[in-house]
Amino acid sequence: MSLFAKKLLGVSVATALLGALIGLYVAAWATSQPPTISASTAPASSGGNRLTLMTVAAIGPKYSPTHPDWVSYLVRQNGKWIHSTNFSVPAESVIHVTIDQYDSPTGLRNAFLSQVQGTIGGTMSVDGKTVTSIPPEETSHTWVVPQLGIFIPLPGVPEEAKNACEFAPCEGAAHRTVEFSFYSGKKGRYRWQCFVPCAAGFWNGLGGPMQTVGYMDGFLNVV
Amino acid sequence: MSSSQAARPGEVPPEPNHTFRFAVLWLVTTVIALPLVIFLIGPLIGPGNGSAQSSGQGTDFTVLAVLATPVLTLVVFYLLYAVVFFRQPQGGTLEGPAVRGHARVQTTWIIITSLMVLAVAVFGTARLEADNGSGSGSGPNPLTVPSGPKLPVQVIAQQWLFTYRYPTYGGVETTELVLPNNQMVEVHVTSLDVVHSFWAYKLGVKADANPGVDNVAFVKPTKLESFTVRCAELCGVWHGYMYNTGRVVTPAAFATWIHEQQTRLAPATKVLPKYSTTYLPEPKKRAEPE
Numbered sequence: 001m002s003l004f005a006k007k008l009l010g011v012s013v014a015t016a017l018l019g020a021l022i023g024l025y026v027a028a029w030a031t032s033q034p035p036t037i038s039a040s041t042a043p044a045s046s047g048g049n050r051l052t053l054m055t056v057a058a059i060g061p062k063y064s065p066t067h068p069d070w071v072s073y074l075v076r077q078n079g080k081w082i083h084s085t086n087f088s089v090p091a092e093s094v095i096h097v098t099i100d101q102y103d104s105p106t107g108l109r110n111a112f113l114s115q116v117q118g119t120i121g122g123t124m125s126v127d128g129k130t131v132t133s134i135p136p137e138e139t140s141h142t143w144v145v146p147q148l149g150i151f152i153p154l155p156g157v158p159e160e161a162k163n164a165c166e167f168a169p170c171e172g173a174a175h176r177t178v179e180f181s182f183y184s185g186k187k188g189r190y191r192w193q194c195f196v197p198c199a200a201g202f203w204n205g206l207g208g209p210m211q212t213v214g215y216m217d218g219f220l221n222v223v
Numbered sequence: 224m225s226s227s228q229a230a231r232p233g234e235v236p237p238e239p240n241h242t243f244r245f246a247v248l249w250l251v252t253t254v255i256a257l258p259l260v261i262f263l264i265g266p267l268i269g270p271g272n273g274s275a276q277s278s279g280q281g282t283d284f285t286v287l288a289v290l291a292t293p294v295l296t297l298v299v300f301y302l303l304y305a306v307v308f309f310r311q312p313q314g315g316t317l318e319g320p321a322v323r324g325h326a327r328v329q330t331t332w333i334i335i336t337s338l339m340v341l342a343v344a345v346f347g348t349a350r351l352e353a354d355n356g357s358g359s360g361s362g363p364n365p366l367t368v369p370s371g372p373k374l375p376v377q378v379i380a381q382q383w384l385f386t387y388r389y390p391t392y393g394g395v396e397t398t399e400l401v402l403p404n405n406q407m408v409e410v411h412v413t414s415l416d417v418v419h420s421f422w423a424y425k426l427g428v429k430a431d432a433n434p435g436v437d438n439v440a441f442v443k444p445t446k447l448e449s450f451t452v453r454c455a456e457l458c459g460v461w462h463g464y465m466y467n468t469g470r471v472v473t474p475a476a477f478a479t480w481i482h483e484q485q486t487r488l489a490p491a492t493k494v495l496p497k498y499s500t501t502y503l504p505e506p507k508k509r510a511e512p513e
Binding site for chain 2: 111144191211217
């Protein structure tokens with residue numbers, strides 16, 4: 001084999017190897033997702049399935065060493081809080097959702113989203129009280145599945161509240177409890193997101209956790 | 224070639240009149256192709272006949288295709304003609320004669336292409352003028368406004384959702400775009416955060432949604448159908464999911480629907496800001512850049 005042929009072979013092999021490594025890295029990055037957490041079976045008294053979520057002002061180093069100060073959702077599974085925003089619920093079923101909201105208000109950019117939509121009865125309960133909407137300026141986050149027409153505004157914990165949670169886990173700290181039920185309908189993969197510009201430190205509150213699956217948006221898999 | 228016309232040994236055979244032959248070939252092909260373009264391909268060109276604007280766009284695309292057809296056949300058939308008739312003979316190594324400038328060809332080429340480009344520019348401008356922007360966003364002060372009654376509908380874009388506000392119906396805001404058939408609609412497109420683009424392909428409407436800008440487009444639906452609204456401007460991680468559906472319904476069905484929305488969405492309407500062509504809501508606390 002001539003020197004030129006050897007050089008050509010070496011460069012070709014190195015290029016192919018580098019390309020494969022870059023491809024694998026991009027593929028791994030593009031397909032990496034938080035785990036999908038299934039809704040649990042609700043008690044016989046209510047029927048259906050249950051999804052329990054938490055919103056926190058900062059996820060904390062325990063759940064996210066890379067972004068401990070990012071605002072985030074968590075989901076409960078088998079008594080433990082999991083850092084994920086991908087949920088799975090059965091199709092054609094009633095889903096009961098409880099969200100413990102530990103963050104302070106930021107306010108909605110579009111006040112239209114302050115009305116509850118897409119739930120059974122068109123209502124939700126806030127700390128046990130049934131409501132159809134909340135004041136837009138008191139909204140801390142939303143849980144919205146646009147393709148299913150579900151719009152849930154979450155009220156914030158008052159600024160002056162004692163025992164406010166600094167970062168997750170937040171159990172025991174001041175919070176608001178929001179409960180609602182919806183009918184899951186047809187099978188599909190639906191994205192959900194928060195519509196409050198709640199990403200502290202990012203331009204217009206829009207970047208970082210607002211654009212990252214696992215924090216303020218994710219998928220609702222109806223299976 | 225008959226034997227009587229055959230060249231004697233050593234004699235160069237006479238060249239046929241290539242210009243005439245090619246012109247006839249091009250003309251015949253173009254005459255055959257034009258009806259095919261007008262009657263077969265034209266109707267297949269989008270966006271369809273969902274509105275007066277989309278029908279107009281279909282006509283415009285067909286006109287452009289008709290103008291382009293003679294140019295396409297000229298280029299393609301000249302290429303084929305050259306491949307067939309101007310081939311290098313087997314074993315031949317001669318190059319053709321050098322051609323350095325040809326005033327008549329160059330002048331003709333410049334005049335014809337200039338006329339075509341100018342004609343397309345005049346045609347496009349006239350169509351935009353006649354069709355009140357042809358469904359495109361024309362900014363806050365459109366050059367032409369259709370006469371007669373118009374239904375104003377505001378499109379509000381935000382990461383990552385379109386909502387629609389009907390100022391003449393109490394300013395109610397909805398998540399579905401419903402329009403009455405055969406009614407001129409004045410679409411006001413704006414954004415609450417970054418640049419988006421409102422695109423209702425079937426209706427032939429496309430207008431950028433810029434924060435703080437009222438981008439006006441006109442559309443007159445002419446067909447009872449459902450359509451999809453998509454964002455046509457890369458606007459973040461969920462850009463691909465920024466879509467929803469719309470419907471064109473009869474005026475009676477629209478009246479019923481909008482009344483239902485006014486009732487159902489009364490709590491939200493109560494807290495909405497007064498209708499405005501633009502909104503620049505300041506984030507309450509977390510707007511500081513890093």
